Amino acid sequence: MSRKTNIIMPTDEEDARINQGIALDSDNPELTETDFRTMKPAAEVSPALAKARRVRGPQKSLTKRSVSLRLDQDVLEKFKSTGPGWQTRINDALRRACG
Structure with a gap:
């Protein structure tokens, strides 16, 4: 499934102004x-900087787990159609269902 992007390409005039600014x-x-x-x-x-690894700090709440879950296509499309945060909304719906 491809991801839809909201990329708006510049017009030729806008592109020329952008390139002029770069120059x-x-x-x-x-x-x-x-x-x-x-x-x-x-x-x-810079070997020291290249070796530096960022480490995530302690979790403020319980860590979520990544799982593979099979959902009906219409259910998945319904949640995705509501925009970013659809996975959180599925989690919330499942939490409500669990009581």
Whole structure:
């Protein structure tokens, strides 16, 4: 099932203005082919930063578990049609059903 996106492509005029702004930004120039060829992996440039791993802090409430669940297509479509947060709404409906 494909995900629908809300990407709005810029018009040719908007694209030209965006590219002009990029060209005028001396603090953040657009990368060239040469820039890409000379790049080095982060681990090579800064090993300490490359090894740093973010760790999730302690849970404030019970941790949810990931499960595989088979639902009727119409039920799934109904929840998904209500937009982002549909999985939370399914969880809430199941919680209400459990009493």
